[in-house]
Amino acid sequence: CFFLLFSPIVPRDRHAVWASRKFTSPTDIISTVEFNHTGELLATGDKGGRVVIFQREQESKNQVHRRGEYNVYSTFQSHEPEFDYLKSLEIEEKINKIRWLPQQNAAYFLLSTNDKTVKLWKVSERDKRPEGYNLKDEEGRLRDPATITTLRVPVLRPMDLMVEATPRRVFANAHTYHINSISVNSDYETYMSADDLRINLWNFEITNQSFNIVDIKPANMEELTEVITAAEFHPHHCNTFVYSSSKGTIRLCDMRASALCDRHTKFFEEPEDPSNRSFFSEIISSISDVKFSHSGRCIMTRDYLTVKVWDLNMENRPVETYQVHDYLRSKLCSLYENDCIFDKFECVWNGSDSVIMTGSYNNFFRMFDRNTKRDVTLEASRENSKPRAILKPRKVCVGGKRRKDEISVDSLDFSKKILHTAWHPSENIIAVAATNNLYIFQDKVN
């Protein structure tokens, strides 16, 4: 069976596990969640431009019950609000995406981006410091050389662990429109950043130029019919990437074909079901997230009501379609009014590509087992998530008689939305961001 329960919730407030925040600042809203390649670290970005990195506690004999707990490892301000005076535009500091680089030495590297600027951050530990300088004293004040009578060799002494984050690269001024995606290439030397109309390829070492590899801006902006909504590199083939559009299509491009990949190699589109046509058909078909499977054989896309799995070898329709919350189909007009229809939900694969997960409203999130075709709805909330409690499956009652534990569609809280989730690369540990709270759940191990 499936997802269960779990161990402690780690709230964004690191000071107390159960501290209840009286005033939640809007800048605390989590805007992205990402495990690193080993799953040891979990990074979150928020609307205030901050990045908080959690680290998994190593198992220890002393505290067995704390196995696998994630605690705050580092916090830093990645982006600040900026003002573009030329265009009279304020640039939000909200972190749109974080992507980790694979670890190549003792330090950790991640990319974080807001609407306009991508930054490469180095997160490193310092647990020793040099002591015994000759020319300065312990407080760092310079000593008068005349007072030095002996020389000594400074030694490194242990100190309290300090984790410091330093910006190593700033990739700026390459995007006219809002950046929605970044993706690290499997060559570990390049990455791409995508905005509404263009995708740029960067080399990590070079910040003052980037290659434009996709440009869908029409010569006449009035002819604009679609925008790029997400982009990702293939996990193994460094020449291949996909990007999704607001029209519900996915294009796979091969960078070997030409420098400017405006002509796709593959085009994935499912014909629309005319019986579902409505005013809001375009909006709900817009893809909000696209993710390659770990194997690289499939891609998963999320639109407003469904998650679809596509086989790279079949372009005319997805191989699997999962209804996330089809009961919202009759409520699209209200959801348009309150702007919820524009919410961009993400989707994630588990490590073995057998289960996919995505968020919904009322702090619900859904998992679909691709093999058994079973699905479950779970809720991320403090009331339901005591340590070592088991998450109870939830059910939304669509019509008719509501059973005891079911919740009716009209009672759903649309302000509580789970847009960002992450799955540990190899274990059944998931991170779920519910507005300004981060929940971490793991499969119960007896």
Add this chain to the structure above:
Amino acid sequence: MEFKLEAHRIVSISLGKIYNSRVQRGGIKLHKNLLVSLVLRSARQVYLSDPCPGLYLAGHPGAPAPPQQPEESAAGPPAGWGEPPPPAGRAAWPEPEPQPERPAVPEVLRAGDSEPAATVTAAGDTLQGGEAEAPEAAWRRVEGPRETAVGGAGGPAEVSGVFPEGPEAARGPCGCPPGDEDKLSAAPRVDGCRASRPAAAEPPASPPVCARKRGAGWVGGGPADCPAPGSTPLKKPRRNSEEQPGGAAAAAEEEEEEEEMETGNVANLISIFGSSFSGLLRKSPGGGREEAEGEESGPEAAEPGQICCDKPVLRDINPWSTAIVAF
């Protein structure tokens, strides 16, 4: 009628969103505005396609667009829409379009045969069928005539593009199979018979006529009565009237050919209080200038609830701006 009110509501909500987007932090979001403009276009088409006496006087009997047969539309009622009213309740269909518009039509058709043909089909699809390509069709319809028409002929191009057949295509109310009620598309028909009216496929022409009067109705929530036939002089619909929906979002960026995420145009489109529409309308030579000027005074006179139809400039104002003025 419910659809018309629903369409009103959606149009005003959409305009409100576009307006608010200009003051949001981080600048105008191109993606969201594009989506809103698509909804706005669909709602507007529904709204304008609603049968109303005199509404289609603005249309062109010689328009080449073949209205698709109602049975071709396959979409069910869109979400959020009520049940379509029974076709039997439909008011009498309006008479075919007034002759004065005719002369313009052949010109335009000559000017751009291929484009209007494409737009014709597209427009027909939009209104008749549940084609997924409705918004794209609308886009084509916008762009085609604009590119091919010259000056004032641009308007009729769009208009004519929508009417491949003349009044012959019109069938009496309830002439459509009853099943049509259930078939709604991106521009859901208020009744099953709407598809049969050639005039129904005439949003570009109607807006200047109806939107003006409707402005008051919109705000006041009163009955969306259409102007009496012949009571409102028809100006050639502006090409820009079609550009706006896409322009709503796209035009957010349209001003600058260089790399500027210029959002002035979206702001213009929805600027209720005084900004000119010059940016949006600039693309259209001649017409743009007129409208820009017209718009200057329009917004200033706009107060919620006021009827602005006494202003001669409203004739020149495309439906979007008129709606905004009234809004």
